[in-house]
Amino acid sequence: MFPFYVPGASDVYLDVNPYSFDVLMLPKDPAAKVQMEPEIALIAKVKYLGTSVLGFEPESMTLFNDATHRNAVVEKLAQKKNWGAASKGIATKVIPLAEFSKSADLDKYRFCSFLGRDGKWSLCCNDVSLGDYSYSYEQLITWLVSQSNAQANEGALHSIQDLLGQAGYPERILISLGSSRYTSFGESHQLLVKDKVCAVLYDSTRIDVDEIQSFVEREEVKQLKPHHVVLWQECQ
Numbered sequence: 001m002f003p004f005y006v007p008g009a010s011d012v013y014l015d016v017n018p019y020s021f022d023v024l025m026l027p028k029d030p031a032a033k034v035q036m037e038p039e040i041a042l043i044a045k046v047k048y049l050g051t052s053v054l055g056f057e058p059e060s061m062t063l064f065n066d067a068t069h070r071n072a073v074v075e076k077l078a079q080k081k082n083w084g085a086a087s088k089g090i091a092t093k094v095i096p097l098a099e100f101s102k103s104a105d106l107d108k109y110r111f112c113s114f115l116g117r118d119g120k121w122s123l124c125c126n127d128v129s130l131g132d133y134s135y136s137y138e139q140l141i142t143w144l145v146s147q148s149n150a151q152a153n154e155g156a157l158h159s160i161q162d163l164l165g166q167a168g169y170p171e172r173i174l175i176s177l178g179s180s181r182y183t184s185f186g187e188s189h190q191l192l193v194k195d196k197v198c199a200v201l202y203d204s205t206r207i208d209v210d211e212i213q214s215f216v217e218r219e220e221v222k223q224l225k226p227h228h229v230v231l232w233q234e235c236q
Contacts (some may be wrong), residue, residue, distance in 0.1 A: 001147050004066070004081040004088060004176075006163045013082050014163070020086035024233040026191060027069055027083045033190045037066040037179040038113035038125055038199035038231065043094065045172050051165060053148040056141050056175070058100040061130075063111065063201045063231040064176045065089030067191070077156045089197065090174075091231040101138060107131035110204045111180070114216050115189060116196035121217045124186035124197075125179055127209040133177055144175065191235050201229035 006014040026034055041064035047054040065088060069080045082088070098104070112127040130136065135143050153159035164170070191197070198216050206227055215221055221230050 001144075001151055001157075001160050002081055003078050003158055003160070003163055006167050008168060009163060009166050011076070011078075011158075013079055016082060016084055018082045018085065018088040019090050020088065020233065021090065021092050022233055023086050024065065024067060024089055024191070024197060024235045025084065025086040026193060026235055027072075027087075032072070033070045034067055035070060035182075035186070035190055036113065036115065036124060036197050036199075037068055038111065038197075039064050039066050039176045039179045040109075040111055040130060040201060041090070041174050041176040042097075042100070043172060043174055046164075046170065048169055051161060051169075053145050053161070053164070056144055056173075058097050058141075058175075059172070060094035060096050061109075061201070062094045063089075063091040063199050063229050064174070065197060065199065065231060065233060066176050066179065070190075075156070076158060078158060086236075089231050089233045091199075091201070091229045093225065093229045095201070095229060100141070102131070102136070106137075108204050109201060110209070111199060111201040112209050112212060113186075113197070113199040114213065115186065115191075116198065116216075116219075117189075117192070117194075121198075121213070122185045122189075123183050123209075123213065124189070126181050126183060128180040129204070132180070140177070193235055195235040197231075197233045197235070199231045200224060203228065 042058040044056040115124045148160045
């Protein structure tokens with residue numbers, strides 16, 4: 001597990017709020033190689049027993065851009081995840097979750113992402129469903145609880161238990177689940193100033209990825225927002 005924002009953290013770079021709804025600020029280093037990483041994120045209630053995590057109860061989900069500074073020379077992997085204000089993206093809309101399980105018919109939710117440059121849009125990461133993750137639903141929650149309690153402050157990793165303590169044992173946290181595989185285009189392209197990033201978390205019973213790409217290419221994503229979650233950022 002890699003932290004990216006921990007209010008009150010002793011590591012200064014984790015204490016900086018990186019969230020932005022509409023702008024992605026690239027690192028000041030002109031040689032920085034940054035890739036978009038659109039992901040589904042859960043807003044989850046945390047249950048504790050003393051300093052240990054007993055469980056997570058996902059209450060809603062949204063879209064998150066876990067943009068990563070690939071070539072940063074760091075001691076901790078988390079330092080590639082937060083280089084200052086507006087280094088992350090988050091959508092303004094959430095989808096409430098009454099239940100987070102395989103039986104809850106959540107596999108209908110899929111997400112896709114696109115990169116826009118010089119007026120041309122390209123699919124950047126593969127279109128996948130919530131159920132396509134290696135760990136989903138109950139298996140995912142079990143793994144998260146285990147890692148939260150067992151992951152130590154060793155090598156490039158942080159102790160999640162220590163960070164929760166530094167944050168005052170928050171009642172709720174945001175958990176980003178990881179991006180889907182890059183397309184060949186996404187794998188070979190880093191973000192540049194003036195690039196546009198668009199990700200859509202959608203109900204596949206109402207629309208498909210080809211229709212979404214058509215809206216994105218026309219930059220008419222406002223029409224998607226009533227029924228789906230849209231994250232749109234411009235790189236600066």
